Amino acid sequence: MISKRIIPCLDVRDGKLTKGIKFKGNVDIGDPVEAAREYYEQGADEIVFYDITASSDKRDIMIDVVRRVAETIFIPFSVGGGIRNLEDMRKVIGAGAEKVSVNSAAVLEPDIITQGARAFGSQCVVLGMDVKKTAASKKTPSGYEIVIEGGRTFTGIDALWWAKEAERLGAGEICLNSIDADGVQDGYEINLTALISGNVRIPVIASGGAGKPEHLADVLTAGRADAALIASMVHYRTYTIREIKQYLSSQNIAMRMFW
Amino acid sequence: MIAIIEYNAGNITSVARALNSIGQDFIITNDTKMLDAASHAVFPGVGAAGEAMAYLKDKKLDTWLKHCFQSGKPILGICLGTQIILDRSEENDTECIGLVAGVTKRFPDNLTSAGRVLKIPHMGWNSVALKHHHPLFAGVPKEAEFYFVHSYYPSPADPSAVLGTTDYGMTFCSVLAVNNLVAVQFHPEKSGRPGLQILKNFCAWEGK
Numbered sequence: 001m002i003s004k005r006i007i008p009c010l011d012v013r014d015g016k017l018t019k020g021i022k023f024k025g026n027v028d029i030g031d032p033v034e035a036a037r038e039y040y041e042q043g044a045d046e047i048v049f050y051d052i053t054a055s056s057d058k059r060d061i062m063i064d065v066v067r068r069v070a071e072t073i074f075i076p077f078s079v080g081g082g083i084r085n086l087e088d089m090r091k092v093i094g095a096g097a098e099k100v101s102v103n104s105a106a107v108l109e110p111d112i113i114t115q116g117a118r119a120f121g122s123q124c125v126v127l128g129m130d131v132k133k134t135a136a137s138k139k140t141p142s143g144y145e146i147v148i149e150g151g152r153t154f155t156g157i158d159a160l161w162w163a164k165e166a167e168r169l170g171a172g173e174i175c176l177n178s179i180d181a182d183g184v185q186d187g188y189e190i191n192l193t194a195l196i197s198g199n200v201r202i203p204v205i206a207s208g209g210a211g212k213p214e215h216l217a218d219v220l221t222a223g224r225a226d227a228a229l230i231a232s233m234v235h236y237r238t239y240t241i242r243e244i245k246q247y248l249s250s251q252n253i254a255m256r257m258f259w
Numbered sequence: 260m261i262a263i264i265e266y267n268a269g270n271i272t273s274v275a276r277a278l279n280s281i282g283q284d285f286i287i288t289n290d291t292k293m294l295d296a297a298s299h300a301v302f303p304g305v306g307a308a309g310e311a312m313a314y315l316k317d318k319k320l321d322t323w324l325k326h327c328f329q330s331g332k333p334i335l336g337i338c339l340g341t342q343i344i345l346d347r348s349e350e351n352d353t354e355c356i357g358l359v360a361g362v363t364k365r366f367p368d369n370l371t372s373a374g375r376v377l378k379i380p381h382m383g384w385n386s387v388a389l390k391h392h393h394p395l396f397a398g399v400p401k402e403a404e405f406y407f408v409h410s411y412y413p414s415p416a417d418p419s420a421v422l423g424t425t426d427y428g429m430t431f432c433s434v435l436a437v438n439n440l441v442a443v444q445f446h447p448e449k450s451g452r453p454g455l456q457i458l459k460n461f462c463a464w465e466g467k
Contacts, residue, residue, distance in 0.1 A: 001426050002381065002383045002385045002407075003383060003385065004383075040451070070272075071276055074276075074449060074454060075406065075450070075451050076406060096272060096273065098273075098449065121305060121306055122380075123305075123380055123408045172380065173382065201376070201379055202378060202380075203382050203383070226382075227383070256384040258400060258404065258453070259451050
C-alpha cells in the first residue's frame, strides 16, 4: 500500500538557505544543495524548496540551485515561491524539478493552473494554499479563508471552494498551509486538513505546525493528509527524519523505511 | 552504449541525470540508425498516450521498437513508456505499439483502502511484490519502495508477462517482463538508491 510522505521544506533566498541548518557534528549548512543531499540520505520522501528571493534579477540563481539539486538527489522535489507565469514554471521544471507550486499567482490568475497542467501534466502542478481561520459566513462557509502575499492579504475566498476549484482547473496536488498553526510548532490544523483532503480527489500535503512526531501522526490519520511538510523540527536537529519515520511506522502509519 | 529514446515525453533529462550519477555513458536520440547501434534502449515517458503515440509514429519509432524487441536488444520501459508498449490505452482510447498483448486501463474512481476513497493519481512511494527473480531487481531488497505517479496502469493479457505487482486499493501490474523487455510503472530515476540499482542492473543485463 502507498506510504505517507515526509517532506522537509527548505526556504532559499539568493541561492542560500535563509536559516542555517544543523547537521552532523552541529555543522551549520547554508547551501540548499548540501541540505537536500542530507535529507535525501536521511530518508526524505520528497523535498520542497521555497524561493523567497525578493529581487527578480536574482531569480536565476534559484534555477542554478534547482539544476544542482537535480544532479544530486534522486527523489522528487518541488519548487515554489514567486512563480508568476508559464515561463517561470518552464524554467523550474526544465532545470529538473519534478513539480512546481503556485500560490498567490494562482489566486490572482487561476488560468496559470490550467496552463501548467496542459504544458507539463497535472502531476507537475501543486497548488499552494495559505489559509486562515475566519468566521463562517456567506462568502466563506467553510470558516477558512485564503490569504495571499505571505499571509498579508485577505482575499475573501473560501478555502474549501478554492481547493475544489483548483482541482477542477487541473492542479495535481495541494500543499495546504495553515497560517494560524505555522511556526507555532503546536500541531497541524487537523480540522482544516481533514476538511480539504476529504473533499478533493488529489493528494494533500499538510503544512504548518509540526513540532513533534505525534503531530505528524495526527495529521496523517485524523487529518487525512497524504503527506506532511516539516521544517524547524528537523532543521534544528531536534529530530532526524529517520526518527520521525520510525515513530510513525510504530504507529502503524505506512512509511517508506528502506532507502 | 545505452540509448535513451528521445520523444516529446517529459522525464528524459531526469533519466539522463540518473544514468550520469551511476557513471553510465549514454546517448539521447530519436535517430533509428543511432538507436540500432546502441546495446540497450531506455524508453521513458511522462505525459499522455495519444500525443506520445502520434510523435512515435511520425518518427517511425513504433516500428523501430517492434524490430528492437524482436532483435533481442534489452529494452527498459518507464511509466508512460511502459503503458504504450501494450496494444491499446484507455487514455484517449489510443492505439499503442503492441509489443505485449494487453490494455492500459484507468484506475477505477471508487478505489478504497481502510474505508477511505483513494486519491488519483496514485502518487507516492509504494512497494513491488515480485513473482519470481529477475536480474533487473538483483540486490534490491523486497522492502524497497519506488516512486509512482500515474492514473493508468498496464494490464497485460498473458499473466506470465507480469513480473511484479503493487497494491493500491487493487492489485495492479507494476513490472512487466517478456524476454528482452522489462517495463516498470514507477520511476526508477526518482526512486532513490533502489531505483538507481535497477538502472545499473538494466545496463548490465544482456536481455536473457
